[in-house]
Amino acid sequence: MVNAAEYEDRPWLDPEAEPFIKVQSVSKQFGDFTAVDSVDLEIYKGELFCLLGGSGCGKSTLLRMLAGFETPSSGSILIDGVNMNDVPPYERPVNMMFQSYALFPHMSVEKNVGYGLRRDGVAVSEIEQRVQEMLAMVELSQFAKRKPHQLSGGQKQRVALARALVKQPKVLLLDEPLGALDKRLREQTQYELMNIQEQLGVTFVVVTHDQEEAMTLSTRIAVMDTGRFQQIGTPTEIYEFPNSRLVANFIGNANMFEGRVVENGQDHVIVESRHPECNFYVDHGMSIAEGSKVWVALRPEKVMISKQQTADGNTNTVKGMVHDIGYLGGTSTYRVKVGDEHLVEITSPNQLRPKDGNPPIDWDEEVYLSWEPSSSVVLVK
DSSP states (O other): OOOGGGGGTOGGGOTTOOOSEEEEEEEEEETTEEEEEEEEEEEOTTOEEEEEOOTTSSHHHHHHHHHTSSOOSEEEEEETTEEOTTOOGGGSSEEEEOTTOOOOTTSOHHHHHHHHHHHTTOOHHHHHHHHHHHHHHTTOGGGTTOOGGGSOHHHHHHHHHHHHHTTOOSEEEEESTTTTSOHHHHHHHHHHHHHHHHHHOOEEEEEESOHHHHHHHOSEEEEEETTEEEEEEOHHHHHHSOSSHHHHHHSSOOEEEEEEEEEEOSSOEEEEEETTEEEEEESSOOSOOTTOEEEEEEOGGGOEEESSOOSSTTBSEEEEEEEEEEEOSSEEEEEEEETTTEEEEEEEEOOSOOTTSSOSSOTTOEEEEEOOTTTOEEEOO
């Protein structure tokens, strides 16, 4: 049960809330190819919503239909209650920020930011005020007179963002907005983007193939594959409760075990796996018949690794041999061979510095893996 105060941050849980963007049975065909296949989506005002998927899944095509650069083959798109199907891009309450940033090289930063306002015939005094306010928000006031070639990648990204936001759109569409930045700068810019979105309250729709980026940025994520949504939910819901092997494998890493249900109680499920030979005791019931074939997904960070056996029997524990080790400083990744050549991945924090410099667990050592009853997710597809 969600109380009324929580609806403010999670309007999609409010049965009376009206979506700001409605995508209704939208499809898009290019000849014989279906890029977007009869999708439905509701996005609420003030969300930072991510469309996540691999190349060719349809996410950019859907974004271009929201922008008006593509027309749906069927279905409708509503923004703030108005059907957008026949509305040209320049009359929609949206703006789009492209992956390439598309800055004018001969214009200064302030001229780039104010370009759209000049095209709209806004008064010069208002243009100057809005441009300066936007440059201050993205912390580029001191670079107002510079040309794009005099800026870093992160600064160019913020100029493009300021130019997109200065027209005060109701919706900002961002196509792989951080794809051109290096890893450290991308991580820093993610938080800057979130802070700006929160200050302005503009609805953001972001297309990305980067799972970590989507998890960090978004209020909710729609995972796309072959033109359809596979799952829509908050980052926590998508990661902790994937609804399929496809989603579990696409969002982060997951160890996958095939098995069959041998017991289905009101508050638990027991899945028997032969590769490796162990039982998964999961502390929640499911509507599934005993004997059914299922898969169990287990995230690497939820598996504990030890040289000592920590539990009796073969329920939620298995013995194996260390096959690979990846030392990443703050964490170590182990790949442990169990059963019939099955490799289980474990991510373990390096909380203590080894006194002698040697790793606490080494290659080719026998180890025991274990996990909590709440850590496994049972999947039927």
